[in-house]
Amino acid sequence: xxxxxxxxxxxxxxxSTAQLMRLVxxxxxxxxxxxxxxFGWGSLIQFAIAAVFALGIEAAILEIRKKDFERALADGSAxxxxxxxxxxxxxxxxxxxxxxxxxxxxxxxxQLYGGLGFNLFNPAMVAYVTLLVSFPVxxxxxxxxxxxxxQGYDFFDALRVIFTGFTADGYSLSQLRMGADGxxxxxxxxxxxxxxxxxxxxxxxTSKVQFADGFGIGWLxxxxxxxxxxxxxxxxxxxxxxxxxxxxxxxLLVGGVIHLASPDLFTSPWFHLLSGGTMLGAFFxxxxxxxxxxxxxxxxxxxAGIGVLVIVIRTxxxxxxxxxxxxxxxxxxxxxxxYYTRPRTYGYQSRGKKR
Amino acid sequence: xxxxxxxxxxxxxxxxxALVQLLGLCPLLAVTGSFINxxxxxxxxxxxxxxxxxxxxxxxxxxxxxxxxxxFVMVIAxxxxxxxxxxxAYTYNLYLALGIFIPLIVTNCAIIGRAExxxxxxxxxxxxxxxxxxxxxxxxxxxxxxxxxxxxxxxTLFSGAETLFGDWALSLKLTLFVTEHKFLLAxxxxxxxxxxxxxxxxxxxxxxRFEQLHKQPAKVVQRARVTAESQ
Numbered sequence: 001x002x003x004x005x006x007x008x009x010x011x012x013x014x015x016s017t018a019q020l021m022r023l024v025x026x027x028x029x030x031x032x033x034x035x036x037x038x039f040g041w042g043s044l045i046q047f048a049i050a051a052v053f054a055l056g057i058e059a060a061i062l063e064i065r066k067k068d069f070e071r072a073l074a075d076g077s078a079x080x081x082x083x084x085x086x087x088x089x090x091x092x093x094x095x096x097x098x099x100x101x102x103x104x105x106x107x108x109x110x111q112l113y114g115g116l117g118f119n120l121f122n123p124a125m126v127a128y129v130t131l132l133v134s135f136p137v138x139x140x141x142x143x144x145x146x147x148x149x150x151q152g153y154d155f156f157d158a159l160r161v162i163f164t165g166f167t168a169d170g171y172s173l174s175q176l177r178m179g180a181d182g183x184x185x186x187x188x189x190x191x192x193x194x195x196x197x198x199x200x201x202x203x204x205x206t207s208k209v210q211f212a213d214g215f216g217i218g219w220l221x222x223x224x225x226x227x228x229x230x231x232x233x234x235x236x237x238x239x240x241x242x243x244x245x246x247x248x249x250x251x252l253l254v255g256g257v258i259h260l261a262s263p264d265l266f267t268s269p270w271f272h273l274l275s276g277g278t279m280l281g282a283f284f285x286x287x288x289x290x291x292x293x294x295x296x297x298x299x300x301x302x303x304a305g306i307g308v309l310v311i312v313i314r315t316x317x318x319x320x321x322x323x324x325x326x327x328x329x330x331x332x333x334x335x336x337x338x339y340y341t342r343p344r345t346y347g348y349q350s351r352g353k354k355r
Numbered sequence: 356x357x358x359x360x361x362x363x364x365x366x367x368x369x370x371x372x373a374l375v376q377l378l379g380l381c382p383l384l385a386v387t388g389s390f391i392n393x394x395x396x397x398x399x400x401x402x403x404x405x406x407x408x409x410x411x412x413x414x415x416x417x418x419x420x421x422x423x424x425x426x427f428v429m430v431i432a433x434x435x436x437x438x439x440x441x442x443x444a445y446t447y448n449l450y451l452a453l454g455i456f457i458p459l460i461v462t463n464c465a466i467i468g469r470a471e472x473x474x475x476x477x478x479x480x481x482x483x484x485x486x487x488x489x490x491x492x493x494x495x496x497x498x499x500x501x502x503x504x505x506x507x508x509x510x511t512l513f514s515g516a517e518t519l520f521g522d523w524a525l526s527l528k529l530t531l532f533v534t535e536h537k538f539l540l541a542x543x544x545x546x547x548x549x550x551x552x553x554x555x556x557x558x559x560x561x562x563x564r565f566e567q568l569h570k571q572p573a574k575v576v577q578r579a580r581v582t583a584e585s586q
Contacts, residue, residue, distance in 0.1 A: 100538070133540055
């Protein structure tokens with residue numbers, strides 16, 4: 001038996017920041033690819049725009065702050081922020097709205113707070129909330145699934161709509177959003193919320209053609225893809241299990257209780273879990289190592305808080321989806337959560353317990 | 356003369372009520388949705404500041420120290436009422452646009468602050484001049500923030516000028532760009548907070564640059580080496 005001697009530190013960081021960020025990007029790719037498959041090329045172009053502006057703004061601000069920007073750009077955190085932003089915004093949003101989003105993500109909510117590791121809020125979600133509050137019409141103009149659209153569009157059409165507002169054939173964004181039956185389509189969450197607000201029952205609200213598979217065409221598969229990517233992240237120990245599990249558990253519990261109380265008014269918890277940005281939020285957004293809680297117990301509270309807020313805002317709030325608002329609101333509580341869930345230091349008794 | 360110069364410098368820049376003392380933020384953040392609203396409230400505040408500073412300075416030796424604050428507040432309230440009635444009479448649309456924030460000038464800490472800190476201890480002329488300079492300093496910030504938010508949010512500048520200057524000012528309105536999607540955040544309160552933060556940062560940055568440019572070179576003392584040069 002041989003004893004290997006090693007000097008401290010005995011606990012090694014498994015991955016560098018850049019490796020971790022790249023890993024998260026790779027795990028988000030299946031979901032992102034499916035999103036492009038179901039809703040067209042727009043998201044890919046949005047990613048390119050967001051990445052260019054995010055990297056450019058980060059480099060410019062670091063240059064002003066006289067920091068080494070090459071090292072900061074190489075860590076991939078700005079790229080991950082750009083990817084998350086591109087996933088969240090509607091595929092054919094005008095390019096300058098994406099650029100403003102990148103500015104708020106990197107410039108305001110990351111660099112003004114001191115750069116990577118100092119930001120209080122999740123940059124991509126701050127950018128999304130800013131855009132949603134600023135441009136409510138543009139930010140809720142989600143495309144119908146390609147299979148249901150009256151007017152298909154290819155890569156170059158998407159490029160032209162994003163930069164000029166019209167396709168080569170002269171179709172505007174609102175015409176492209178038209179479904180095969182002549183109605184513009186909202187996202188499943190939005191559509192159900194509006195219909196229930198109009199006094200329809202849940203069954204009537206989900207009888208439209210876009211609910212053919214029960215969850216809204218495309219959204220089920222996208223969420224399952226993000227779930228797969230997230231499970232891979234868990235397996236590779238890039239994230240901890242507490243936040244996703246407590247967040248999804250809270251959604252299931254609260255959503256289930258209100259659904260059982262009034263099945264005609266409140267959608268089933270499975271719909272909440274598998275529509276909108278739930279899986280993306282649970283595995284890729286809420287688990288941001290900088291702005292989430294840093295203790296194990298704290299992570300459970302943080303995730304559960306997001307889950308409850310998601311249901312509350314989706315059901316009774318003014319906006320159809322709520323991941324961004326819930327994450328940003330819970331980010332504010334993180335210092336408090338961390339303060340009250342400090343783990344016991346090894347060798348000390350926890351307070352109140354006598355030896 | 357040098358006292359007046361100091362007062363101007365203090366009011367406009369070094370001790371600016373909005374950027375340095377951070378007083379009167381409530382109206383500052385609430386009404387600066389456009390250039391003209393900012394200008395209107397700034398002028399009203401300036402008028403109240405001059406009036407209250409003058410009056411407080413005139414009665415400063417008659418007021419018992421124990422009840423000075425209520426008396427200052429009543430003086431300020433009287434001037435605010437006058438301004439409010441004047442605006443109601445002559446610039447009715449601006450009066451409607453500014454709404455509750457005209458009577459709320461009473462509670463603007465910048466005004467009671469100047470009455471207490473300066474006017475109650477100094478002669479009339481200087482007190483009135485101090486009121487004027489503090490008012491202009493406050494107005495400049497209101498106008499800058501209003502212009503920024505109006506340009507970013509609406510793409511226009513000087514819209515609503517007719518509510519302050521009369522119908523000839525309709526032609527003052529500049530349209531810089533027209534967009535289908537307005538940048539609502541700039542018009543909403545968060546935009547005011549972010550814009551204000553950026554203005555304060557800009558002021559601090561300029562101060563720092565100015566300081567660096569005019570820094571006296573530190574006296575360099577040549578150290579006399581008493582040990583041998585280490586190899």
